[in-house]
Amino acid sequence: MDDTPPSLPDMPVETPLPAFDLDRFLPYRMSVAAERLSAGLARAYRAQFGIGVPEWRVLVHLAHAGAQSVRDLERRANLEKSKASRAAARLEAAGYVAKTPNAGDRRLVSLSLTVEGHALMAELLPLALAYQKRLEALLADHLGALEAALDRMMDEPA
Amino acid sequence: MDDTPPSLPDMPVETPLPAFDLDRFLPYRMSVAAERLSAGLARAYRAQFGIGVPEWRVLVHLAHAGAQSVRDLERRANLEKSKASRAAARLEAAGYVAKTPNAGDRRLVSLSLTVEGHALMAELLPLALAYQKRLEALLADHLGALEAALDRMMDEPA
């Protein structure tokens, strides 16, 4: 708060930097808020089921859309290829997901929920839905604008 | 969309799962949008200056608040302790940040921008400000509600 610093002779005079408050910077705020939301939910399944975020996304998408290839997950659940592949491998090892070769195109792997995976989702999905409800109630009147803002961010090419 | 599946004898009958579309799930949407914003900005400095997100946060906070300890960065820039420590170490190696022991409390390390770090920020901050401006223009009428929503998410204890 020293508007006119004494400028001691041995202190190099530096161009003043533009004012910039990280706390008002949108990429930062979004990142922190997103981390917070993910962490809040993850507490519900991470410790209890050994499921991380990538696994969660795979499971949800399989539950919602049925059998899917790794490529589908990459495109539709925003999972980088190797991330999706390894998450699927972990889920297969845990017995929640079955990997079967696709008959039509043998490059594809068909991932699907096992009975255990289905049962797991029967537990997890209600938790997620409740979390979503809580958020919607918290945001209330701002929810619509938030979603519109998110849409715009996602539509923008950059 | 087969509402009444044939229920073949060898197909175990499973409780139908609640409808759940990842694309409408807020933690997911926030995470994807945040990643997108960070990536958009990071392109401006990552390749060109070898600066990653943690380094960026350290630099910005030092530019904004002057000399800070690792603990300050942890608290005020949402950087986990070791992340802040290592980012500071990388920045010191790159010559952008100076680490000096704090006279009053010798447990603390005082991090500050070097002349080179100051010059770097004189380049980077305008980029960040322009990016913020672009975002604000894109969001336009929804900006206020977005910020209010972010505030609520951050205030909530969970």
Added chain:
DNA sequence: TTGACATCGTTGCCTTTGCAACGAATTGTG
């Protein structure tokens, strides 16, 4: 048909992350 080109999923390699433990320094308590 054949050969160039594209796509799919996995893997190797290296970096980054997260967590816990540690030594050094400081604070608080009796």
Added chain:
DNA sequence: CACAATTCGTTGCAAAGGCAACGATGTCAA
């Protein structure tokens, strides 16, 4: 003053992530 408890920053270690390359498969056009 001693000495337990706390705080600060770093580091070891195992897990996760990112990227590029690979083999296998599929497509397409000459």
